Every structure is written in structure tokens, then in C-alpha cells.
Amino acid sequence: MPHDHHDDDHPHSLLPPEPALRVKALETLLIEKGLVDPAALDEIIETYSHKIGPRNGARVVARAWSDPAFKKALLEDATKVVAELGFFGRQGEHVVAVENTNAVHNMIVCTLCSCYPWPLLGIPPGWYKSDAYRARAVREPRKVLAEFGVHLSDETAVRVWDSTAEIRYLVIPERPDGTDDLDEGALLELVTRDSMIGTGLAKTP
Amino acid sequence: MKDLPDPVFSEPWHAHIFAMTVHLSEAKLFTWPDWADAFSQTLRRYGLTKTLDGGNDYYLAWLETLEGFLKGHGVSPEKVEEVRQAWETAYLTTPHGTPVRLPRSGPRARL
Numbered sequence: 377m378p379h380d381h382h383d384d385d386h387p388h389s390l391l392p393p394e395p396a397l398r399v400k401a402l403e404t405l406l407i408e409k410g411l412v413d414p415a416a417l418d419e420i421i422e423t424y425s426h427k428i429g430p431r432n433g434a435r436v437v438a439r440a441w442s443d444p445a446f447k448k449a450l451l452e453d454a455t456k457v458v459a460e461l462g463f464f465g466r467q468g469e470h471v472v473a474v475e476n477t478n479a480v481h482n483m484i485v486c487t488l489c490s491c492y493p494w495p496l497l498g499i500p501p502g503w504y505k506s507d508a509y510r511a512r513a514v515r516e517p518r519k520v521l522a523e524f525g526v527h528l529s530d531e532t533a534v535r536v537w538d539s540t541a542e543i544r545y546l547v548i549p550e551r552p553d554g555t556d557d558l559d560e561g562a563l564l565e566l567v568t569r570d571s572m573i574g575t576g577l578a579k580t581p
Numbered sequence: 582m583k584d585l586p587d588p589v590f591s592e593p594w595h596a597h598i599f600a601m602t603v604h605l606s607e608a609k610l611f612t613w614p615d616w617a618d619a620f621s622q623t624l625r626r627y628g629l630t631k632t633l634d635g636g637n638d639y640y641l642a643w644l645e646t647l648e649g650f651l652k653g654h655g656v657s658p659e660k661v662e663e664v665r666q667a668w669e670t671a672y673l674t675t676p677h678g679t680p681v682r683l684p685r686s687g688p689r690a691r692l
Contacts, residue, residue: 387676387677388672388673388674388675388676388677389672389673389675389676389677389678389679389681390672390677391669391672391673392594392672393592393594395594395640395641395644396592396593396594397665397668397669397672398644398648398661398665399594399597399598399601399644400594400597400664400665400668401661401662401663401664401665401667401668402598402601402647402648402651402656402661403597403601404664404668404683405656405660405661405664406601406605406651406656409654409655409656411605411608411610411654412601412604412605413604416604417597417600417601417604418600420599420600420603420604421590421596421597421599421600424589424590424596424599424600425589425590425596429589466603466607467606467613469613488617488621488624488625489617489620489621489624490635490639491617498589499589499590499599501635502591502634502635502636502639503635504635505633505635505636505639506632506633506634506635506639507628507632507633507634507635508632508634509635540614540617541613541614541616541617541618542614
């Protein structure tokens with residue numbers, strides 16, 4: 377029997393949760409007032425759900441690994457370099473790239489809310505927005521990294537960058553050993569989202 | 582921490598509230614730094630009574646912050662509640678499988 381004939385079981389439409397109805401109410405009011413364009417909302421949702429994600433950041437990292445001049449420019453002025461690749465911050469924020477090496481491991485957090493390099497990494501994962509990560513990343517970064525499976529030697533310093541509404545960070549992870557003969561396209565596959573937050577390392581081939 | 586929720590948007594309303602906020606900021610209703618300031622204050626307040634997991638509770642704090650911002654733009658809590666109630670009624674009175682719409686008369690017509 378077709379699903380929509382089960383009217384006895386579902387006499388009315390499924391009621392969304394209470395906050396969803398509040399959001400619908402806000403949207404209705406804002407559209408009525410001409411403050412919100414439904415087509416623009418659809419475009420933003422589509423963009424962040426499907427078009428923007430960590431693959432953008434991975435392209436930047438893979439290029440930095442392959443092209444020393446590009447990496448130098450990226451470390452000097454990431455905002456300009458990523459904008460030239462078409463990755464603009466919608467809020468006009470600046471991007472700063474920080475490079476992981478043997479000597480220093482960088483990781484990013486937003487202790488206040490969840491500022492994140494959206495154009496390069498998309499919407500942050502749930503754990504990035506959690507109290508546990510936001511509170512502990514600064515206080516005990518090595519412990520947090522260990523929970524992510526990243527164990528650093530005592531010789532490696534850990535530097536935690538606290539993002540703001542104005543400045544978002546991108547970690548350039550260390551290029552894995554044994555990748556000298558890989559081209560940019562192959563390197564791209566080794567760059568994970570977490571490695572660009574600093575809570576992971578790039579994959580090995 | 583790695584096991585906490587990890588999709589782009591785990592609920593459709595998370596995507597909608599996010600998009601509305603980005604859109605309103607781009608329309609210069611408020612600046613993103615002002616938004617981040619207010620939102621971080623809400624998160625701090627929420628975090629006093631429970632440990633936020635970065636999922637639904639994060640967007641509840643987001644919703645409350647946006648509602649607060651919009652009070653100054655003629656979107657009062659009373660109006661929001663009135664239209665929320667109208668949506669609830671619409672869902673409860675629309676047969677399953679039929680698109681849910683607000684009635685032409687009712688709260689929406691009086692906005």
C-alpha cells in the first residue's frame with residue numbers, strides 16, 4: 377500500500393520540533409518585512425551543504441606542498457592568496473596560514489564561539505563547537521591531541537591559535553614522508569580536514 | 582570528542598538559522614563581529630548550566646541570539662510566538678503528504 381494512504385496512522389503532517397517552528401516563524405516574518413530573500417537563503421544552504429568543504433583547504437595545502445613560492449606567499453598573506461583562488465570570507469575576515477614542522481605543531485580553536493575558516497573548510501564539525509574542545513584545546517592541548525590520536529614528541533612545541541570573527545586560521549600540515557614523487561592531485565587526497573585544524577596529521581600514501 | 586555529532590547540518594532548521602544569519606549580516610543588519618560577540622555571550626551563559634556538545638544545543642543558543650538581535654528590527658517575541666503557533670496549527674491540520682502552508686488569513690495577513 378502506498379505510504380501516503382496510511383492516513384489513519386498519520387492524519388496530519390509530522391510536526392517539526394519546537395525550535396524548527398520558531399525558525400520558520402522568524403523566516404516568515406523576515407520575508408514579510410523584505411529583510412530576507414528566500415532564494416538567497418536557499419543559495420547559502422546549498423553552498424555550505426554541498427559546495428564548500430575541506431576540499432578547498434586541501435587544494436591550498438597540496439599546492440603549498442608542491443610549490444615553495446606559493447607556500448611563501450601563503451604564509452605571508454593568506455587572505456590575498458586564497459582570494460586569488462576564489463575563496464572569499466563572506467564576513468570579510470582575514471585568513472592566516474600557520475605551518476606545522478618538526479619543531480612546532482599548530483592547532484586552531486575558537487574559545488568564544490566557533491569562528492572557523494568557512495571558505496576553506498566549510499561548516500565546523502560538532503566537536504569543534506563543543507565546550508569540551510573549546511575549553512580544553514588551550515588548557516591541555518597535548519591531551520586533546522592525544523585523544524585525536526596525535527602523539528607529539530616532547531621536542532615539538534604546540535601552538536594553539538584562538539580564532540576570532542576577524543581572523544581565521546588554516547594549518548598547513550607537515551607533508552608526509554615518501555610523497556616526493558606525488559603530484560598535486562595525489563597530494564590533495566592526503567590532506568584531511570582535521571589535519572588543517574591541527575587535530576590530525578596528513579595521511580600517508 | 583571525536584565521537585560527537587559531525588554532519589554539516591544535522592537538522593534542517595540548523596541550516597536555515599545559519600543561512601538567515603549569514604544573509605542578514607551580508608545585508609548589513611549587523612556586523613559579523615557583533616554577531617560573534619553576542620553569540621559567544623549566549624554560549625557562555627548556556628555553558629554555565631550544562632556542557633554543550635556542539636550539536637543541537639549550539640544552534641539553540643544561536644537561535645536565541647538571533648531572536649535577541651531581531652527584537653530591534655520589529656520582530657518581537659510576541660510576533661514570533663504568534664507565527665510559530667500559526668505554523669504549528671498548519672502542521673496539525675494539513676493532511677499528511679500535502680505541502681504545509683500558512684493560511685492566507687490569520688497572523689501572517691496581519692503582519
